[in-house]
Amino acid sequence: MLAARLVALLLLPLSMAPAWAQAPVTQAVAAPDNLRDVPLNAMRVLGSHNSYRPAPSEADLASLRAWLGDRAAGVEYGHLPIAQQLDLGLRQLEFDPYADPKGGLFAAPHAGNPAAHAEMLRPGAKVLHAPVVDAGTLCLSLEGCFAEVKAWSDAHPGHHPITIFVNVRDEPFADPRMPKIAPFDEAALAALDASAQTIFGRDHIIAPDDVRGSRPTLRAGVTGGGWPKINASAGKVMLVLDSSPKIAQTYRQGHASLRGRMMFAFYPEGDAEASIFNLQDPVAEETRAKALVAQGFMVRTRADADTREARAKDYSRLAAALRSGAQIISTDYYAGAPDPLHLGFTVRLP
DSSP states (O other): OHHHHHHHHHTSOGGGSOGGGHHHHHHHHTOGGGGTTOBGGGOOEEEESSTTOBOOOHHHHHHHHHHHGGGGGGGOOOBOOHHHHHHTTOOEEEEOEEOOSSSOTTOGGGTTOHHHHHHHHSSSOEEOSBTTTBOOOSSSBHHHHHHHHHHHHHHSTTOOOEEEEEEOBOOOOSOTTSOOOOOOOHHHHHHHHHHHHHHHOGGGBOOHHHHHTTSSSHHHHHHTTOSOBTGGGTTOEEEEEEOOHHHHHHHHTTOGGGTTOSEEEOOOTTSTTOOEEEOSOTTTSHHHHHHHHHHTOEEEEESOOTTHHHHHTOOHHHHHHHHHTOSEEEESOBTTOOOTTOOOOOBOOO
C-alpha cells in the first residue's frame, strides 16, 4: 500500500503536487532505486481524453452547435499541443485513428494548407473525431501523433512510461456528407503495429510479450506479477487498442495471448488476452474496478465526460475514480488545459 501511494505521488507533475510535497518529489524522482521494485500496475497517472482535439475557437463552437444542436455540449472542450500536455505531467494520451489505406479519404478539409493536404493524401491511419463535423486535430496522422510523442520522449530521457490508447474508428455514418469509412481489417491493424515499431522502436515499447514472459498466457502474466517495474520502463510507451469487440477479435487471431503484437487490447476478464480494462464510469463500476486491480489488471477510467461534471462543478466522479484504484484516470480538464467555456473546473490527483 505504501509503495502504491509513493508511486502515485512520484508520478504527479510538481504543479499538481501539494506545496509540502514538492521538494521530496524532486528528490525521489532523482533516486531511481525508489522505483526498482515497484511494478507498472502500482502506478497512478492522470491523462487526457481525446488528446488530439484542439481547443475550439468561438467559430468552431458555433459550427459544432450548428451541426449537432444540443449534442454539441458534449464536445465543447479541447487540449494543448501534445508536447505541452506531456510537459504538464500527463502520462496517458488518446488518439482516434480512421483507416485510410489509399490516402485522401479525409483530405478535403485541408485543401487550403498544402503541407497538411499532402500528409492527408498519403496512405495511413488519420486522426480526427468525426469527418467534416469535427475534423480538427493536433496531429493529422497516427504516425504524426506517434512522432510527436517520440520527439518529446527523446528530449526527456528517463521519463515515466506513457500509455497511449489507440481508439480505432470504423463505424459508418448515415449522413451522406460524410466519407465512406474504411474497415479496420487485419492489414490495417498490422499497419498500426508496424507504425508503432517504426516510430518508437521495439525497445521503447512495453508490449504484451514483455508482460507474459514465460507464462502460458498474457492473463497469467498480468495476474502473476509479470508487469515490468516502473524504473525499468523509463522512457517507454505502452500502447492499448481501444476498439469494438469485432476488431479486438481480429487483432488476436493468429496471435494467441497477443504474441508478437505491439498493443494490449480489451478482452473479457477470463480470456487469455485479458490485461487492461476501460471502465468509463467509475461511479457505476467502482466495485468491479477494485476487483480487477486487486487481481493485477490495469484499469483506465474517466474523471469527467461530455463536459457534464465541469458544468456542474461535480467532483464525485473523480472521487469514485480515486477510490476504485484505477491506475489511469483521464480528463478533459487537467491543470493548464484550455477552458473554452470558462467553467473553472480542474481535475488533479490528490
